Amino acid sequence: QKEVEQDPGPLSVPEGAIVSLNCTYSNSAFQYFMWYRQYSRKGPELLMYTYSSGNKEDGRFTAQVDKSSKYISLFIRDSQPSDSATYLCAIGPGNTPLVFGKGTRLSVIA
């Protein structure tokens, strides 16, 4: 079983839709959970960073962590064409190599 499982997509949604991206992980010792967005030919950009369980909201983005289910989610509200990118979940702590999901390719169609 891989440490982090993420559906690679591709996922295509119309502009304005709510997008749900998910990852599951196997190691219950993980405490730090991150979502990165990567545009083509660019480095990953940190979107959300959560410690332990719970929700965190930043503008149109909401990250959820359910440690009991080993399940993390990223929700994007009112999706825009500029949100089209690959989204990577990652699990830490950050001072050690992160464990990444394979990334989900998202296309938001205008």
Added chain:
Amino acid sequence: GAVVSQHPSWVICKSGTSVKIECRSLDFQATTMFWYRQFPKQSLMLMATSNEGSKATYEQGVEKDKFLINHASLTLSTLTVTSAHPEDSSFYICSAYGTPSNTQYFGPGTRLTVL
């Protein structure tokens, strides 16, 4: 969020030459830096982890004599690709970890093309 820069963003070199890529944390002190390579439409592949003032730890299969990593200060790490060959052509990305962020921030990446 914190800012990490890379230089150059794009480099073309001849086979057999060496290329140095710089990674800088601009607004925080990076105690640990990581180097990745990424092929088109593939996942990030960790090459090595470097802690400031220490030798880098390389992932299995990564030639440490070919990919020289130096992390001499809390704001700068360098990756030198020695005697580059066409198969070394790739997208190289660094990330940096440091307090108080407790997470990793990535640089914009360097595209290396070896002719």
